[in-house]
Amino acid sequence: MSIDISSNIKYLDLDFYIENKLLLNNIDTIEKLWKLSRNNLKELKFSDSEINNIIIKLQINRIRLNKIINNNNKIK
Numbered sequence: 691m692s693i694d695i696s697s698n699i700k701y702l703d704l705d706f707y708i709e710n711k712l713l714l715n716n717i718d719t720i721e722k723l724w725k726l727s728r729n730n731l732k733e734l735k736f737s738d739s740e741i742n743n744i745i746i747k748l749q750i751n752r753i754r755l756n757k758i759i760n761n762n763n764k765i766k
Contacts, residue, residue: 694720695719695721695724696719696720696721697720698718698719698720699712699713699717699718699719699720699723701720701751702720702723702744702747702748702751703747704743704744705743707740708736708740708743708744711734711735711736711740715734720753723744723748724748724753728741728745731744
Protein backbone atom coordinates (compact mmCIF):
# COMPACT_ATOMS: atom_id res chain seq x y z
CA MET A 691 0.00 0.00 0.00
CA SER A 692 1.26 3.47 -0.88
CA ILE A 693 0.46 6.56 1.13
CA ASP A 694 0.29 9.98 -0.44
CA ILE A 695 2.66 12.17 1.56
CA SER A 696 0.53 15.23 0.85
CA SER A 697 -2.13 13.75 3.16
CA ASN A 698 -3.07 15.67 6.27
CA ILE A 699 -1.44 14.53 9.53
CA LYS A 700 -4.94 13.69 10.79
CA TYR A 701 -4.58 10.51 8.71
CA LEU A 702 -1.98 9.30 11.24
CA ASP A 703 -4.45 9.43 14.13
CA LEU A 704 -1.96 11.06 16.50
CA ASP A 705 -2.83 12.02 20.05
CA PHE A 706 -4.77 15.30 20.17
CA TYR A 707 -2.01 17.14 22.03
CA ILE A 708 0.71 16.02 19.61
CA GLU A 709 -1.37 16.84 16.56
CA ASN A 710 -2.11 20.33 17.89
CA LYS A 711 1.56 20.89 18.70
CA LEU A 712 2.47 19.93 15.13
CA LEU A 713 -0.19 22.23 13.71
CA LEU A 714 1.07 25.12 15.84
CA ASN A 715 4.46 24.56 14.21
CA ASN A 716 2.88 24.63 10.72
CA ILE A 717 3.34 20.89 10.24
CA ASP A 718 0.04 19.91 8.70
CA THR A 719 0.94 17.26 6.15
CA ILE A 720 2.68 13.92 6.37
CA GLU A 721 5.33 15.28 4.01
CA LYS A 722 6.26 18.12 6.38
CA LEU A 723 6.41 15.70 9.29
CA TRP A 724 8.26 13.06 7.30
CA LYS A 725 11.07 15.48 6.41
CA LEU A 726 11.87 16.13 10.07
CA SER A 727 14.47 14.31 12.08
CA ARG A 728 14.28 13.42 15.75
CA ASN A 729 16.54 16.41 16.45
CA ASN A 730 14.23 18.74 14.51
CA LEU A 731 11.32 17.58 16.65
CA LYS A 732 13.36 18.12 19.81
CA GLU A 733 14.15 21.65 18.67
CA LEU A 734 10.38 22.17 18.37
CA LYS A 735 10.13 21.15 22.05
CA PHE A 736 8.66 17.68 21.54
CA SER A 737 9.48 15.27 24.36
CA ASP A 738 11.10 11.90 23.73
CA SER A 739 7.78 10.25 24.51
CA GLU A 740 5.95 12.42 21.97
CA ILE A 741 8.61 11.77 19.34
CA ASN A 742 8.38 8.04 19.95
CA ASN A 743 4.60 8.24 19.60
CA ILE A 744 4.98 10.05 16.27
CA ILE A 745 7.50 7.50 15.02
CA ILE A 746 5.24 4.60 16.00
CA LYS A 747 2.25 6.16 14.22
CA LEU A 748 4.38 6.68 11.12
CA GLN A 749 5.68 3.10 11.26
CA ILE A 750 2.15 1.73 11.60
CA ASN A 751 1.49 3.44 8.28
CA ARG A 752 4.77 2.12 6.84
CA ILE A 753 6.50 5.49 6.91
CA ARG A 754 9.89 6.29 8.41
CA LEU A 755 11.22 9.75 9.11
CA ASN A 756 13.40 10.91 6.19
CA LYS A 757 12.65 7.85 4.01
CA ILE A 758 13.21 8.26 0.27
CA ILE A 759 10.05 8.48 -1.81
CA ASN A 760 9.44 7.79 -5.48
CA ASN A 761 8.61 10.40 -8.15
CA ASN A 762 4.86 10.10 -7.58
CA ASN A 763 5.06 11.43 -4.01
CA LYS A 764 4.23 7.97 -2.70
CA ILE A 765 5.99 6.20 0.11
CA LYS A 766 6.38 2.48 -0.41
